[in-house]
Amino acid sequence: MNSRALRRVGLMAGVATTAAIVLSGCAGSSNPSPSESEGEQNFEGVELTLATFNDFGYTDELLAEFTEETGIKVVHNKAATSNDARANFFQKLGKTGLADVEAVEVDWFTEMMKYSDLVAPVPEDLKGRWLDWKEQAATDANGNLVAYGTDIGPQAVCFRADLFEEAGLPTDREEVAKLFPTWDAFFDIADEYVAKTGKPFIDSANSVLQGLVNQLETAYEKPDGTIVATENPDIRAAYDTVVDRAVPISAYAGQWSEDWFASMASGEYAAMLCPPWMHGIISGNAPDITDWDVADAFPEGGGNWGGSYLVVPANGANVAAAQKLADWLTSPETQIKAFNSAGTFPSQPDAQSSPDLTGFVNEYFNDAPTGEIGINRANAITVSTYKGEKYFQFHDALQNAVTRVFDGVEDKETAWNTWVTEVSAF
Amino acid sequence: MTTTATRPATRPTKKDDGTRQPRVISFSQKLSKWDLKFSPYLYISPFFIMFAIVGLFPIGYTAVISFMDWDLVRNSGEFIGIDQYVWILTQPHFWTALRNTFSIFLLSSVPQLILAIFIAAVLDRNIRARTFWRMSVLLPFVVAPVAVGLIFTAIFADNFGLVNTWLNGIGIDGIPWHKDPLASHVAIATMVNYRWTGYNTLILLAAMQAVNRDFYEAATVDGAGPVRQFFSITLPSLKPTLIFVIITSTIGGLQIFDEPRVFDQFGRGGAGQQWLTIALYLYDIGWGQWNFGRAAAMAWILFVIILLIGLINLFITRTLVRDEGLHRELTKRQARALGKAAKKNVKEEASR
Numbered sequence: 001m002n003s004r005a006l007r008r009v010g011l012m013a014g015v016a017t018t019a020a021i022v023l024s025g026c027a028g029s030s031n032p033s034p035s036e037s038e039g040e041q042n043f044e045g046v047e048l049t050l051a052t053f054n055d056f057g058y059t060d061e062l063l064a065e066f067t068e069e070t071g072i073k074v075v076h077n078k079a080a081t082s083n084d085a086r087a088n089f090f091q092k093l094g095k096t097g098l099a100d101v102e103a104v105e106v107d108w109f110t111e112m113m114k115y116s117d118l119v120a121p122v123p124e125d126l127k128g129r130w131l132d133w134k135e136q137a138a139t140d141a142n143g144n145l146v147a148y149g150t151d152i153g154p155q156a157v158c159f160r161a162d163l164f165e166e167a168g169l170p171t172d173r174e175e176v177a178k179l180f181p182t183w184d185a186f187f188d189i190a191d192e193y194v195a196k197t198g199k200p201f202i203d204s205a206n207s208v209l210q211g212l213v214n215q216l217e218t219a220y221e222k223p224d225g226t227i228v229a230t231e232n233p234d235i236r237a238a239y240d241t242v243v244d245r246a247v248p249i250s251a252y253a254g255q256w257s258e259d260w261f262a263s264m265a266s267g268e269y270a271a272m273l274c275p276p277w278m279h280g281i282i283s284g285n286a287p288d289i290t291d292w293d294v295a296d297a298f299p300e301g302g303g304n305w306g307g308s309y310l311v312v313p314a315n316g317a318n319v320a321a322a323q324k325l326a327d328w329l330t331s332p333e334t335q336i337k338a339f340n341s342a343g344t345f346p347s348q349p350d351a352q353s354s355p356d357l358t359g360f361v362n363e364y365f366n367d368a369p370t371g372e373i374g375i376n377r378a379n380a381i382t383v384s385t386y387k388g389e390k391y392f393q394f395h396d397a398l399q400n401a402v403t404r405v406f407d408g409v410e411d412k413e414t415a416w417n418t419w420v421t422e423v424s425a426f
Numbered sequence: 427m428t429t430t431a432t433r434p435a436t437r438p439t440k441k442d443d444g445t446r447q448p449r450v451i452s453f454s455q456k457l458s459k460w461d462l463k464f465s466p467y468l469y470i471s472p473f474f475i476m477f478a479i480v481g482l483f484p485i486g487y488t489a490v491i492s493f494m495d496w497d498l499v500r501n502s503g504e505f506i507g508i509d510q511y512v513w514i515l516t517q518p519h520f521w522t523a524l525r526n527t528f529s530i531f532l533l534s535s536v537p538q539l540i541l542a543i544f545i546a547a548v549l550d551r552n553i554r555a556r557t558f559w560r561m562s563v564l565l566p567f568v569v570a571p572v573a574v575g576l577i578f579t580a581i582f583a584d585n586f587g588l589v590n591t592w593l594n595g596i597g598i599d600g601i602p603w604h605k606d607p608l609a610s611h612v613a614i615a616t617m618v619n620y621r622w623t624g625y626n627t628l629i630l631l632a633a634m635q636a637v638n639r640d641f642y643e644a645a646t647v648d649g650a651g652p653v654r655q656f657f658s659i660t661l662p663s664l665k666p667t668l669i670f671v672i673i674t675s676t677i678g679g680l681q682i683f684d685e686p687r688v689f690d691q692f693g694r695g696g697a698g699q700q701w702l703t704i705a706l707y708l709y710d711i712g713w714g715q716w717n718f719g720r721a722a723a724m725a726w727i728l729f730v731i732i733l734l735i736g737l738i739n740l741f742i743t744r745t746l747v748r749d750e751g752l753h754r755e756l757t758k759r760q761a762r763a764l765g766k767a768a769k770k771n772v773k774e775e776a777s778r
Contacts, residue, residue, distance in 0.1 A: 258586070399697075400697040407697065425516075
């Protein structure tokens with residue numbers, strides 16, 4: 001081949017390569033055509049995807065049962081953390097790429113409610129399956145229930161019996177439960193403990209803020225969209241209570257730090273506000289401590305922390321089959337099985353009468369009847385806090401204010417004023 | 427390279443052919459003409475096309491979004507002019523973030539470069555097991571930033587951290603790493619320095635080895651000690667490399683994200699924004715609050731800041747580190763003045 005011919009081949013090759021790259025760059029955007037809508041109730045051979053995070057207790061065996069009943073295959077994708085799931089969910093919502101059934105955590109559930117028209121509503125006949133407040137939080141402005149509740153986090157009080165004994169407090173869980181009828185009583189006991197031992201009573205000041213805010217009807221926003229954050233006297237009262245009474249008795253400002261995890265075993269504090277899912281975290285971080293126990297009490301009623309929902313994206317290929325799967329997974333019977341494998345506390349009243357739950361005892365917590373306690377705590381929750389789309393931002397900023405006071409960076413009034421300026425920019 | 431080499435060879439023949447050939451040029455000739463003209467661009471085009479798709483397009487798109495109130499989920503937005511820029515510039519958090527970014531940038535880049543030059547100068551000497559030492563300085567660079575973060579979180583924890591445990595051991599109060607802005611900046615700058623000093627050292631070392639050894643020999647003969655040699659020969663010869671290193675570390679320093687992100691469990695820069703950096707703030711607005719209009723405006727502001735600082739750095743480096751070539755490259759006026767002075771000298775000599 002002479003050099004000119006060689007060059008010509010090169011030219012062609014260059015054109016071809018370039019064209020190929022340009023074409024492949026464009027190819028990604030073409031959408032796969034949505035498949036034909038399925039026949040009425042025959043889902044034989046349909047394959048669904050289910051996306052969850054952490055551990056929902058949906059084991060392969062459990063999903064195999066569903067396949068056996070309906071003939072629908074289920075592929076289960078688990079994200080490592082709720083944050084990963086959140087990023088993925090919002091990047092794909094309304095477009096393509098979401099699983100047929102997606103799990104949504106209560107922390108970012110309010111953000112999702114803004115897009116409630118993009119998920120398929122729950123069929124009418126399923127209404128009433130879940131606890132009232134769980135359903136209420138998932139009902140959009142048009143009165144549609146848009147999400148299937150999975151678990152809840154009814155809070156109780158976890159305590160260290162040995163440290164209580166040293167401070168001269170009762171150690172029996174029935175008696176401890178009587179100590180905390182109100183927040184005032186809770187803080188009085190805490191002050192007493194701190195005075196006697198010189199050590200903090202609870203783990204974190206912001207967990208108290210969480211508890212207080214979750215007992216309010218209106219927190220930062222009203223259902224009609226008006227923002228009341230800085231004018232709401234209840235929020236100011238909660239902030240005052242936390243700063244004046246909770247900060248002095250807390251070991252840390254917030255949770256989830258290196259130090260905080262290490263402190264569960266070190267006996268730095270004697271009590272924690274704990275939802276059922278916290279039990280696993282305590283036993284995991286302090287495996288050698290034998291004195292953790294759970295008291296069936298929460299100041300001034302109840303409080304929920306955490307829990308999730310399942311949603312069916314409305315533009316999925318198999319919405320009807322996906323609804324069937326979400327329905328099946330959140331049925332009381334399935335949720336009890338999930339509880340047995342992962343400890344996720346069911347949000348369905350019917351599940352709460354199951355002997356599997358009522359008879360459940362936790363060995364690590366000195367055989368505390370955590371099933372029964374969870375049911376009692378869930379029933380004590382009477383208020384459902386309205387959480388608007390910016391709830392997370394407001395609450396996070398207020399937690400930062402508490403942290404600043406705790407750290408001594410700012411005093412009480414300065415921290416509050418900083419918060420007011422901060423949230424007015426939202 | 428090949429085209430420039432072949433061009434002079436083909437041109438004369440073309441001229442000769444031109445007189446003899448008919449006017450109509452055959453297709454194959456046209457093709458080979460195009461080949462010469464366009465192939466070089468075609469060969470390099472894949473990179474530029476990829477760059478346009480994954481580089482230029484996102485930059486332009488970001489600019490468009492920055493003028494909108496953008497809804498990521500519905501993939502639509504409303505044009506609102508420069509409101510997003512105004513919002514960002516009126517946020518106290520933004521200015522705190524800017525302060526933190528510069529503070530961390532200075533605390534990391536300056537000691538880092540001084541240390542890197544010093545280590546490189548030491549490695550440039552004749553020492554035993556040279557390759558071993560050279561590879562060891564690069565080792566921290568291999569560690570992933572997040573892993574570095576995890577290691578240093580354990581070192582700089584407030585209560586049970588390594589540093590504070592030591593300090594308490596010798597009777598000094600622990601440093602509030604996560605409360606005091608400056609302390610947190612020092613901690614984060616330490617992570618950055620740990621990772622990047624070795625990398626910069628190697629680049630500077632390579633530049634040092636390219637310096638002509640005759641200079642040093644001559645300097646030794648003239649009686650210059652190692653310190654004088656370092657400041658008068660090594661440092662001026664490093665100028666182009668120093669400019670490169672300073673500009674890359676400026677870009678890296680102003681975009682700092684990983685280290686402050688993993689500095690605490692929340693990754694949002696602290697309760698009082700003690701270590702909130704621009705990139706961290708941008709991420710939080712974009713992926714924390716899903717406000718991509720504001721995040722895009724922020725990205726453009728960051729781009730402009732980096733551009734400005736890069737130019738300032740270039741200017742400072744040029745004036746501070748003098749080129750040894752400056753003595754040779756005289757301006758015309760200087761040359762004329764020198765010539766006049768010399769002539770004058772000669773005249774004076776002659777008249778004497």
